[in-house]
Amino acid sequence: MAKLGKRTRAAREAFAGKEDLTVEAAVALIKGAASAKFDETLEVALNLGVDPRHADQMVRGKVTLPNGTGKTVRVAVFARGDKADEATAAGADIVGAEDLMQEIQGGTINFDRCIATPDMMPIVGRLGKILGPRNLMPNPKVGTVTMDVAEAVKSAKGGEVQFKVEKAGVIHAGIGKVSFGEAELVENVRAFCDAVAKAKPAGAKGSYMQKISLSSTMGPGVSVEVSSAIVI
Structure with missing residues (x-):
């Protein structure tokens, strides 16, 4: 097994035993552990209870993040x-x-x-x-x-993000830079998750929003309480 670097070991130790956090706690943890030499992106992954092979379970949409993405879009x-x-x-x-x-x-x-x-x-x-x-x-x-x-x-x-569910029922997106303030990132997380919640397709059965995880580009992920991320 490859030897883990000092930065990777420190990040994993900081995240050990922590799961189902509030959005605020997850963002603070990720910002504190981000140590790459570039401005990492805060990334969100949502596991949905849908099968996109069926047309009535496809999830697709867009959302304008209140604080932008921090990315220059061509x-x-x-x-x-x-x-x-x-x-x-x-x-x-x-x-x-x-x-x-x-x-x-x-x-x-x-x-x-x-x-x-x-x-x-x-x-x-x-x-x-x-x-x-x-x-x-x-x-x-x-x-x-x-x-x-x-x-x-x-x-x-101006900060619009498009999203589309993948074959495995996952939606993934970058929703800001780690250098943003904690409050700005929290706002972006909730805006994105709310947009996906509103895009729930007619054919979705059972639990729709099953799991939400946050991570930085180079860091480990942490799970977030669904009820903390959805405000609609």
Whole structure:
């Protein structure tokens, strides 16, 4: 077995025997143990009682975190004419049509969020096998297929987080930087968990929100009381 480093051993010792904490206690523990040389991200993982193989149990949505993510989001927009100009004015990093499609087909993906006007979807649809697995495919359900490209760009850059349940029934997201204040991180955790709770699908049976865990990028995880994370 590989020998654990001093930082890893210290973090594990700090977390030993601690579980089902309040959000406040979990955030304080994680902030105190984070010791990487970069500003780690606070990450949340939610285990849901759903089977996303069934359409009526799919969980997908978005939430604007009250204190942002601390991450610089690069946004690409598929649009033409006035809508392309609106996207550029709103701060989009990349704007295009067929030229942008060709860049992506050539393997260049220099963005974290992709937005498209409805008339561009025949072009964007050709990129499904590339953008889909990366969770970058524009979708009207989360507001990334829209005529209001300016608002979509501003939301993406202003702390909006999209979420989608994975095959195993887990949702994972980064919801802030460890350098944020404790109160700011607590607010972000509850805002995210509330959004997932509101997105409960009609086909979900039994216990929906089964487990919530928090961790930093390089640190161990700690479980959080579900009742402490959900305020709706």
